[in-house]
Amino acid sequence: MSLISFLKDAGEKLWGHKETPTASPATDEASQAKLKDANLTAGAAIAHYIDTQDLKADGLEVIFDGATLTVTVSGVAPDLATKEKIVLCCGNVAGVAAVNDLLTVADTPTTAASTLHTVVRGDTLSAIAKTHYGNANDYPKIFEANRPMLSHPDKIYPGQVLRLPAL
DSSP: OEEEEOOTTSSBOTTTTSOOOOOOOOOSHHHHHHHHHHHHHHHHHHHHHHHHTTOOOEEEEEEEETTTTEEEEEEEESSHHHHHHHHHHHHSBTTOOEEEEEEEESSOOOSOOOEEEEOOTTOOHHHHHHHHHSOGGGHHHHHHHTTTTOSSTTOOOTTOEEEEOOO
């Protein structure tokens, strides 16, 4: 289990032009019900986004808490790479500040966990590869490790969190 921080203003905009469902002081039943519905809708939107990336986990459950802007994700991923990608899908959503990772892995991991890198202005996959691997030409490893969330090596943005697999 781990809590991973993300930049809440960066990422996929799953709620369109609406603001992120956040908690305001709910003093009556109607307000509390509205907040609960907003959290359920946000959790379902994130789960749908994971599904559109063709990432599967048995018993996948995604819960959004608008009060803390935290997603809690649980279930059993088939492998470590899928687990890491699901967590990144949850966190790389505008309005999410943290992911509480309760996912487990069905198979015993045969590879080391990936390092996470938050993209900053001016970053490219080549520059990140040069810094982390010592060779800018290793950028395809980063690109492949983040597919299908990345559709093109040049389409990364500040605040996005990427997997950097161990070599």
